[in-house]
Amino acid sequence: MESAEPTTEAESATEAESAVDTARAQLERAAAHLDVDDGIINRLRHPSGVYEVSIPLKRDDGTTEILTGYRSQHNDVRGPYKGGIRYHPEVSKDECVALSMWMTWKCAVMDIPFGGAKGGVVVDPKDLSEDEEERLTRRLSQELRPVIGPMKDIPAPDMGTNPQMMAWFMDAYSMQEGETHPGIVTGKPPAVGGSHGREEAPGRSVGIIAEKAIDHYGWDITDTTVAVQGFGSVGAYAARYLDDQGASVVAVSDVDGAIYDPDGLDTNDVEDHDARPGMVSGYDAPEKLTNAELLELDVDVLIPGAIGNVLTGDNANNVQADMIVEGANGPTTSQADTIFERRDIPVIPDFLANAGGVTVSYFEWLQNTNRRAWSLERVHEELEAEMLRAWEAVKAEHEARDVTWRDAAYIVALHRVAESHEARGLWP
Ligand code: GLU
Numbered sequence: 001m002e003s004a005e006p007t008t009e010a011e012s013a014t015e016a017e018s019a020v021d022t023a024r025a026q027l028e029r030a031a032a033h034l035d036v037d038d039g040i041i042n043r044l045r046h047p048s049g050v051y052e053v054s055i056p057l058k059r060d061d062g063t064t065e066i067l068t069g070y071r072s073q074h075n076d077v078r079g080p081y082k083g084g085i086r087y088h089p090e091v092s093k094d095e096c097v098a099l100s101m102w103m104t105w106k107c108a109v110m111d112i113p114f115g116g117a118k119g120g121v122v123v124d125p126k127d128l129s130e131d132e133e134e135r136l137t138r139r140l141s142q143e144l145r146p147v148i149g150p151m152k153d154i155p156a157p158d159m160g161t162n163p164q165m166m167a168w169f170m171d172a173y174s175m176q177e178g179e180t181h182p183g184i185v186t187g188k189p190p191a192v193g194g195s196h197g198r199e200e201a202p203g204r205s206v207g208i209i210a211e212k213a214i215d216h217y218g219w220d221i222t223d224t225t226v227a228v229q230g231f232g233s234v235g236a237y238a239a240r241y242l243d244d245q246g247a248s249v250v251a252v253s254d255v256d257g258a259i260y261d262p263d264g265l266d267t268n269d270v271e272d273h274d275a276r277p278g279m280v281s282g283y284d285a286p287e288k289l290t291n292a293e294l295l296e297l298d299v300d301v302l303i304p305g306a307i308g309n310v311l312t313g314d315n316a317n318n319v320q321a322d323m324i325v326e327g328a329n330g331p332t333t334s335q336a337d338t339i340f341e342r343r344d345i346p347v348i349p350d351f352l353a354n355a356g357g358v359t360v361s362y363f364e365w366l367q368n369t370n371r372r373a374w375s376l377e378r379v380h381e382e383l384e385a386e387m388l389r390a391w392e393a394v395k396a397e398h399e400a401r402d403v404t405w406r407d408a409a410y411i412v413a414l415h416r417v418a419e420s421h422e423a424r425g426l427w428p
Helices: 019-031 038-044 093-109 130-144 163-177 201-216 235-244 291-295 334-342 356-370 376-401 405-424
Strands: 049-058 064-075 085-088 116-122 225-229 248-254 257-260 287-289 301-304 323-325
Touching (some): 019 038, 019 334, 019 405, 038 064, 049 093, 049 130, 064 130, 093 116, 093 356, 130 163, 201 235, 201 301, 201 356, 201 376, 225 235, 235 301, 287 291, 356 376, 376 405
Parallel strands (some): 085 116, 225 248, 301 323
Antiparallel strands (some): 049 064, 064 116, 257 287
């Protein structure tokens, strides 16, 4: 039985860690393993620019509300900035900066020619009618137009945004430019240049990477139990993928709570949160749990696939899973990471595991550039090949240097980004 008491100073420090603190601490840890110029690390600690916009939104009742939006562009040394746009009441400038840093590492670990960006609007999407969503998205596209472009910065969906919004975003941009630019945004519906397989890609990649990790530790997937926090665009597809491979998914959740079946849930029978909100916690399962209880279930694999900062110094000692595969962006604080490292619980990092989203975004952008669609089979095949390539690169560092999976993934990504900076130099 693990001690519930923190044992080191790092583990017992009071935790008031913002996402950007976490992102910087992770960068510094990785930098310590590589011989990279301090000037480059310093540049990578900061975004190259953060744009703040005020978005006037005409509500259905005729009033005008001013919403705040951000776009953080962290790094574009390897190609155009890339990353999603979220609609969430807790969006902040700092959070966008951290998420844009993670996008830089995500694209680099996958070796796709994009940099890192992330944007968001401080709004609760549940408060918006469909017409309001459309007006907000079109106006946001217009406000960001000076800083985005198909070769400059390419947004995508994230929390609270969806393919339809990407279609409006693309339409507004294209109307202003006077020509159709499908490559301005990814995650569109296939009818306007979206890629087949884009919606399920982040969850699918979490499943593919979890399967590789299960295999790496010599476990049999058909004897593996899995708990997934969140049953939306990441969690539902990850759970279904692992269920299809023979794993037993014993718990899944939505914001209102979790359902638990020690014999394994039929993940195809549970409607996902995006399809019908409220249906997950409302599902007829043998047991209901809270989200906090789900995180502490005694399972083989825990997939936090909902929101950030859920595994912290407060609960990391109570986690009973033997492995964590991060589905959400930034679910583990550095303090929790330190505890998992001491407890020998491997944590497969977000920017490797959920990178299927941006990888299929890259495929989408290639299809848009070439004006030629790929079949779903081709997308699945190429995604799997890219995920396995990235997994092998990270595994090689993990084994050669005896570092955590997160450090190993950072080492792969940082090495690539730093090499590009070295080659391009600092101008002027
Ligand atoms: N928002 C997704 C992520 O966090 C996808 C980004 C993209 O496709 O550009 O990875």
